[in-house]
Amino acid sequence: MTIPSFVIGIAGGTGAGKTTVSRLITESVGESVTRIPLDNYYEDLSHLDFEERTEVNYDHPSAFEWELLREQLRLLTEGQSVEMPQYDFEEHNRKDERMTVEPTDVIILEGILSLYDEAVNEMMDLRLYVETDADVRILRRIDRDVVERGRNLEGVMDQYLSTVKPMHEQFIEPSKKHADLIIPEGANSVAVNLLEEKVRAEVTGDVARDWERETFDREVSDAVTLSESEP
Ligand SMILES: Nc1ncnc2c1ncn2[C@@H]1O[C@H](COP(=O)(O)OP(=O)(O)O)[C@@H](O)[C@H]1O
């Protein structure tokens, strides 16, 4: 494994296709890549009751526990495992259990505000912004939130107009300026294939470096053995 790891950030509006892109890369490259959903770092809201939690603005930067994210990313890039929180969208809260994440060659942080925090941005080697038209995103979101996140149409529409849209305009869209590359439409196959190649190169580059290091060690060891055997 390469230490430090290669860190990729994938930001973009809700429904843009961030999770789909990062899942495709993770599944195709395999266990050398770890996907870190930013959603897992929503603040623990156990001190609020369910009704109060439904009123929270989940698209404002203050909804996230940035300090924990910075710390866990730092540990992973230094080769240490972390206990990552898990998120429950139906409960609007963190789950009780955490998940052990081992350090890997490549780490992908994906979420609406992945390119928002300066310290997190500095830890990244490649910053991507997935750009998809707002009408497409809201249609995708309605479908997903009703099917997967236990919401109803009216709730999704209210939330979109009251917080999701204004926060997108105020914080998410402007974070695009930190991106190295912009990916249109989410899971577009040209972009995903190129990213897979880049990630594979990072992973196999590690193999090449290991091989070079082993060869170097063997040559040094042979040289030492030779010099020791000389009279
Ligand atoms: N390029 C695409 N074409 C069609 N549907 C897509 C595309 N990218 C993503 N989707 C779909 O849109 C929905 C939202 O995508 P997702 O990756 O969860 O977005 P995000 O993580 O940005 O909120 C999912 O149902 C996904 O299958």
Ligand SMILES: Nc1ccn([C@@H]2O[C@H](COP(=O)(O)O)[C@@H](O)[C@H]2O)c(=O)n1
């Ligand atoms: N309890 C919550 C927490 C977050 N959200 C919404 O999730 C969106 C971010 O996730 P994506 O997969 O869509 O990027 C964000 O826009 C929040 O509004 C929520 O609805 N409920």
